Amino acid sequence: MSPWVKFGCFITGWNRNILANCTEASHKALKKYTSSMLILILLWAFTGYCFADRYVGLQWWGCIIVALVFVIIVVQIERQIILTVVKNYWVVALRVLLAFIMAILGSTIIDQIIFGDDVDKEMIDIRTEEVNRIAPARQIVIQAEIDRLSFAIDSLDKxxxxxxxEIAQRPTIMTVQSVTTEVPVVQKDGSIVKEKSNSITRTPIENPRLKQVISNEKNLEYMRKLLDEYNNKKLNVAAELKKELEAKTGFLEELKALVRIMSKSSIALGFYMFMFSFLLILELLVVICKLGDKSCDYDLIVQHQLAVKEESIRDLVKRV
Structure with missing residues (x-):
């Protein structure tokens, strides 16, 4: 058995032992399924890698992991059709619906990559509109802070x-300190009696209001610095907002830009429809191959094994 056939059995889920006893018709069917799935694998690996790189911002190894996840999902979806023994039109209908969704998603991601330069140009207009919409609200908030600080500065200045x-009128204040001492006094009869004597000391000191003024000046300096920062923010609010919007480009933002490009240009819309149709046909390749061909002997063998197993189970149930 060739490596290509082994690879085909691996991705389609076919049993190599059963295929070994089949005719060339089954081998050709396997090759058709393998080719169809390989096209989808390459397509969605590329789509997953580009999506992770452009919108998730992962490193190269992270992008490879995302691409592998996309590939695994696609392989498992296609196996639902390939490994169906009896034709199930509900599965086919769901696969057609899923193909439609996947074609929209794939064509959107790929077109955003192909129209990258046009999307970037359109994003400039979109961001300008966003700046004009958001900037006034931010300026109102900043102006409220400026007004609050200005009022606080004016009040503290007063x-x-x-x-x-008050300090100019009374640079110093007098502190009065009274000290009581006992002084011995000799009486006429020669006895000594201690009498209390009060002494008052007046000392000029710096007006304590001066410390309060110094503390207020520090607060004023801080608030004026903060006021300058808010004034600068108000002047540069548009530039800062634009920088924030440009810092990270979102998938929905570029999707909006792509829709606007297609609404303005019939050529862009036509190319998108072409890409969508192309991907939709690729998504339905396996379904078309499965429904269009007659059952090969591989399917007949599987159906025969199923029928034999069902018959043996019925006989076993009857005996019991």
Whole structure:
């Protein structure tokens, strides 16, 4: 058995032992299924890698893992058709619906890659519109902070002016300290009696309001610095917002740009429909091959084995 046939059995799920006893018709059917699935594997591996690289932002090994996941999903989906022994039109209908969805998804991702430069140009207009829509709301929030800080600065300035006027009038204040001591006094009869004596000391000290003024000045310096930052933010809000929007490009953003391109250009719309039709046909290749051909001897052998097994089970049930 050739490596190609072994590979075909691996991805289609066919049994090599059964195929070894089949005619060339089964081998040709296997090759057709393998070719169809290989086309889908390459297509979706490329789609998965590009999707992970462009929109998820993974490294090359992460993109390869995503591509393998896409391939595994596609292989398992196609096996639902290939390994169906008796024709099941519900499975076929679901596969056609899934093919339609996968064709839309695949053509969208591939077109966004092919129209990359056009999408980037359209994204500039979209981001400009987003900036014009979001910037006024941000400016309102920033202006509210500016007004709050300006009011606080003005209020604290007035307080400091009043304190400075008070300090100018009274740069120092007098502190009074009273000390009581006992002084021995000799009486007329020669006895000694201790009498209390009060001494008052007056000391000029710095007006304590000065420390409050210094603390207020530090707060004013901090608030003025913060006010300058908010003023700069207000001036640069459009540029900062544009930078934020350009930092990460989302799939839905580029999808919106692609839709706008197709709505403006009939050529772009025609190419998208061509790509969609191409992918839809590729997705339905296995279904067409399965429904269009007569059952090969591989399918007949599997059906025969199933019939024999069913008959033996019925006989066993009757004996019991």
């Amino acid at each position: 307080v400091n002016m009043q304190l400075n006027e």
